Amino acid sequence: MVESESTTKVNVLMVGTGEYTTGYVGGGAADSDKGAGVVALTMFDLRRRNKVSRVGMCGVNGKKFAGIRSHMQKNIGDVYNDMDLTCETFPEDTVVDPLAYEVAAKAFYPGDVAIIFTPDDTHFAIAMNCIQRGMHVMVTKPIVQTLADHQKLAALAHENNVLVGVEVHKRLDPFYADARDRARSNLGDFQYMYAYMSQPKHQLETFKAWAGKSSDISYYLNSHHVDWSEWTLAGMARPVRVTATGSSGVAQSRSMNTEDSITLTVQWENLNDQKTLGCAVYTSSWAAPKSDVHSQQRFFYMGSSGEINVDQAHRGCTVATDAAGFASVNPLFMKYTPTNGMFSGQGSYGVRSFENFIDACCAVNAGTAQPRDFDDGSLATVHTTMQGTAILEAGRMSLDMDGRPMDIQYDGNDHEPIAIVPHVFTG
Template sequence: MHPSSSSAPQFNMSSKRKAPSATTANVLMVGTGEYTTGFVGGTAADSDKGAGVVALTMFDLRRRGKVGRVGMCGVNGRKFPGIRKHMQKNIGDVYKDMDLTCDTYPSDDAVDPKAYLEALKSFQPGDVAIIFTPDDTHYEIAMACINQGMHVMVTKPIVQTLEHHKDLIRAAKDKNVLVSMEVHKRWDPFYADARDRARSQLGNFQYMYAYMSQPKHQLETFKAWAGKSSDISFYLNSHHIDFSEWTLEGIAKPVRVTATPSTGVAKSKGMETEDSITLTVQWENFEGGTLGCAVYTSSWVAPKSDVHSQQRFFYMGTNGEINVDQAHRGMTVAVDEKPFGSVNPLFMKYTPTNGMFSGQGSYGVKSFECFVDACREINAGNKSVTDYDDGSLATVGTTVQGTAILEAGRRSLDLDGMPMDIVYDGDGHVPVDIKPHEFSN
């Protein structure tokens, strides 16, 4: 898309193909929905991401010389005229010096669930793929991008099964590419500090309670897949489960998962899915073999309130405790169109400064920028892929426990609350299987 026209031409020709360089990264965004563009159902998303996150960030990274060519791939090319107008209104007309040129796949008159395969032909090894699509499509798309030799970032959950996660680990190693999960809460300064305090001051893990919600209208936003190919636990519990895995690395491991649902609202709308899902996870501390318990609850039937999403957790170790409320950072705004709201510019700062986009310090941007920077460092030969297994990025090799918890939770729900045990390899750190718990007589 070109900033001077809302109906600018697409550039799908292979002649647009550019080799990656040490200074810039060519980026293919797979997925055209709320998080990528802010465009849902023919209009701006009714959420805190009306201008999108991924596309806006990539355009700004290009303005700053870190990204070169930008591509975007979806399923329904007929949406692209609306997406171009939306991005022009919410990005091009809001911020100065923002070039919105973007190659789009498929063509404007086509519908093609496999359009990403055609898009991949115009990208090279060392380029970057960022995947924000329905959960059940992550594995197939990610594998195709890895096989193309591209570095890959996938929204959470990176995949839905332990087996698929292990496949990604093997494929990433074979192709020597960086594969990571996009979990922006790792860049939230409150969450990052809570993690550091828990690891350095709070001792063995004792208890955690985490809650995250979305308002009821999100059921309509996600009706194409809600309850059909994924659920609210995969979509939201994945945030705080990743926080636990990141925080408890080397301290504790998840060993048992039991899931319970709340139902009624979604089914009254003709959607066969849970309203809320609670996962109770038993963690075993490596020191002494003592036990801790974490309770993760997610819901998408919350009422509209001062925030789009309630997000908070309580963490207790043997030596202390931490409370974090991500939704309320002490700033409220009221304007005529939206009388009252608690806002969080730490996540995304959409308000321009002197006409320029100035959200580079927000953790919604940092999550992507740090991944792009890592890919540039690898392409330049300054870093190796394995250098990022140190916890600085949520690489596929360091996030496998989270996938095991989420799959075990789904299997527990499907077995009417049966506890599921997570089975480990010889050294006790890497999950290898999930099995129903065997009760002793």
């Protein structure tokens, strides 16, 4: 493999130019809690701190880059001192090219990092291209939409000896991480979980290019709590059956053929001697009213020896301004307010999610670690997140088959699912 330009810091190619990367959506700022974006801001700060060297950004429509540069200058360059926004962009400003990521990846080196935040149905092709070039890859959730594609990515990552991960920042939320530790330490076998996550209905306009066409709200939001379950129950339980139901009306009234809310009911099998069962219910919606938070996020978890409640949306911190009104805020996710003119959000879990991955890639490039070293739960890697993909795909299959349960199959007691099949009723 050709060495990266540096073993102490890496070059980064951001694939995707939307809300999570830049905060820029539909010709202006995203109407969300991420108006300054997350990925680009974090990469610029990591470069300021000498962990990242060259930064590139790739989209489909180069005609958007003038607006994106202006937006980032206003929301990042003019807000924080000493923040260099230099960024190579692909394709050129006058070009529209759905395959621009192929050209962009060729401009980077094996050992460099690709961070992919694009519509769900494009993840697989872009990740495969970057992995084949020897790049480390981080993909937003869901990493892919099918178990078969997930298995192919895992095999290719192993073949090329690169680190491939999923950006599931909830694992770094101190409340979620503590809940995970409690569930694994003293709450006994898994019994029941109810999780809910929402987006306000105006997000349907933000996502209208793909909503109901290439993905759905379950892939987009249920993926958070499904991943928390897989991470929490690793070695303790595994999902074996999924049944999905949906609600409709709001999106259809806007000529969008997609569910407003999707509920996945998942049967988990405890890996104890009795193979006892637990049940989890994951509900997501993008038809919620606008409220004090952009996204409601909460869950209840019950084990055989105890229970825990987590409300991620309300951390006991509220702000009211003439410009924005009343809001419950979460600086634990992203701290945008500068300290003495400087960006000071390095401790927030939205930043740490990326920084941890960059640190891991630097360690692999330096030869002090191997990609499989991070399958221990320290990162959400392509090798340890297959159950989540199986649950989400099984949910979509169940919806498309009028709510028929889908069984997730394994090879013996292995933790990696091998197939999803329609449940066969007997008797």
